[in-house]
Amino acid sequence: MTLVLVFGSFGLIVGSFLNVLVLREGKETISGRSVCPSCRARIRSHDLVPVLSWVLLGGRCRDCKARISLQYPLVELSTAVLFALIGAAPIELPFKLVALPIAALLLAIAVHDLRTTIIPDRWVLMCGILTLSAALFGVVGTGASYAFAVLAGPLTALPLFLLWLVSDGKWMGLGDSKLALSIGWLLGIEGGLIAVLFAFILGAAVSLPLLAMSSDAVQGFVRTLIPIPAFRDGRMRFTMKSEVPFGPFLVASCLIVWFAHLYALPLPL
Numbered sequence: 001m002t003l004v005l006v007f008g009s010f011g012l013i014v015g016s017f018l019n020v021l022v023l024r025e026g027k028e029t030i031s032g033r034s035v036c037p038s039c040r041a042r043i044r045s046h047d048l049v050p051v052l053s054w055v056l057l058g059g060r061c062r063d064c065k066a067r068i069s070l071q072y073p074l075v076e077l078s079t080a081v082l083f084a085l086i087g088a089a090p091i092e093l094p095f096k097l098v099a100l101p102i103a104a105l106l107l108a109i110a111v112h113d114l115r116t117t118i119i120p121d122r123w124v125l126m127c128g129i130l131t132l133s134a135a136l137f138g139v140v141g142t143g144a145s146y147a148f149a150v151l152a153g154p155l156t157a158l159p160l161f162l163l164w165l166v167s168d169g170k171w172m173g174l175g176d177s178k179l180a181l182s183i184g185w186l187l188g189i190e191g192g193l194i195a196v197l198f199a200f201i202l203g204a205a206v207s208l209p210l211l212a213m214s215s216d217a218v219q220g221f222v223r224t225l226i227p228i229p230a231f232r233d234g235r236m237r238f239t240m241k242s243e244v245p246f247g248p249f250l251v252a253s254c255l256i257v258w259f260a261h262l263y264a265l266p267l268p269l
């Protein structure tokens with residue numbers, strides 16, 4: 001129980017760091033004090049407490065009262081929940097410690113893709129190194145084959161890579177198949193392919209109703225509901241032509257299959 005609380009609290013702190021990472025990716029440095037994006041006022045250190053500060057301030061800047069995105073507390077909470085789940089999983093401590101940065105990276109990738117429809121190369125590279133190392137380390141002493149552990153990545157990525165190839169990048173981004181490499185190494189071939197299939201089902205379940213109501217009136221309404229800049233300024237629309245990011249679906253289904261593995265739960269697929 002103590003470990004769950006420690007991991008969960010650590011997740012809150014890592015989550016607020018992930019928010020900074022996502023916002024500042026591709027911009028100058030990630031160091032320096034946080035400022036309000038509206039009024040540029042420095043954010044006081046007592047207003048940087050994960051989740052709590054956002055709630056106490058009513059989701060608004062203390063200085064200019066501009067709305068602060070729901071993304072901040074959501075990412076902090078999600079990281080805390082993921083870390084707590086890893087802490088509570090019936091696996092050895094070294095595996096838990098490797099699982100933490102993988103979970104954090106997957107979450108950051110999903111949020112960045114959701115905001116910008118881009119999956120940063122550096123992040124999938126880091127994720128790939130961690131998951132491949134974990135896959136090779138997992139083989140030690142089990143008598144399983146190293147070749148199988150290594151091939152799990154490319155084989156999981158192959159369907160997405162082919163979709164990217166035949167559609168000339170229209171149906172699928174190349175970043176999605178790079179991400180799928182990590183998913184294969186993390187889950188193995190079978191788990192990886194199940195995760196990809198499940199991501200398509202999740203994607204369809206979310207996108208099709210949105211496509212159905214892609215009229216301008218509904219668009220405007222949805223835009224006020226979803227606190228993502230790409231939706232608000234109309235860069236991202238729910239039409240057949242729109243680029244709905246697939247990364248968040250891949251990450252969500254990867255996490256579901258992964259945690260089912262960790263907790264030895266049966267999957268409905």
Ligand SMILES: [Zn+2]
Nearest residue numbers: 036039061064
């Ligand atoms: Zn402000």
